[in-house]
Amino acid sequence: MLFFQLCGEILSRLFDLPFPGNVLGMALLLIALRTGLVKIKWLEEAAEMLLSNMALFFVPAGVGVMVYGDLIAAEWLPITVATVLSTFAVMAVTGLIAQKLDVGGSKDVG
Numbered sequence: 001m002l003f004f005q006l007c008g009e010i011l012s013r014l015f016d017l018p019f020p021g022n023v024l025g026m027a028l029l030l031i032a033l034r035t036g037l038v039k040i041k042w043l044e045e046a047a048e049m050l051l052s053n054m055a056l057f058f059v060p061a062g063v064g065v066m067v068y069g070d071l072i073a074a075e076w077l078p079i080t081v082a083t084v085l086s087t088f089a090v091m092a093v094t095g096l097i098a099q100k101l102d103v104g105g106s107k108d109v110g
Contacts, residue, residue: 001046004029 008025011017017024032038065072072079 001029001043004032 005022005025007028008023009021011024012019012021029038033040
């Protein structure tokens with residue numbers, strides 16, 4: 001998995017792309033998984049380790065809330081509006097994509 005992150009970082013810096021290297025690395029990993037170059041079985045152990053320690057990934061966000069508490073308190077309205085609107089936008093886009101892809105596999109009967 002780190003190999004794909006490294007490749008993403010190299011591509012991002014080499015071509016001065018507007019995307020972070022880790023995002024490009026995840027896209028490369030997705031492509032490798034979809035094409036069969038990488039087997040899911042090869043990633044299971046690393047994925048299980050990351051999932052079992054997921055709580056640690058929220059520590060920096062919690063520290064950021066504590067450090068910038070005054071700023072968050074001063075700008076609570078725009079933060080709340082942006083959070084609510086983006087949540088509804090993500091739900092709407094996800095629903096539309098699910099309908100287009102027919103995720104449930106349901107067939108119209110009738």
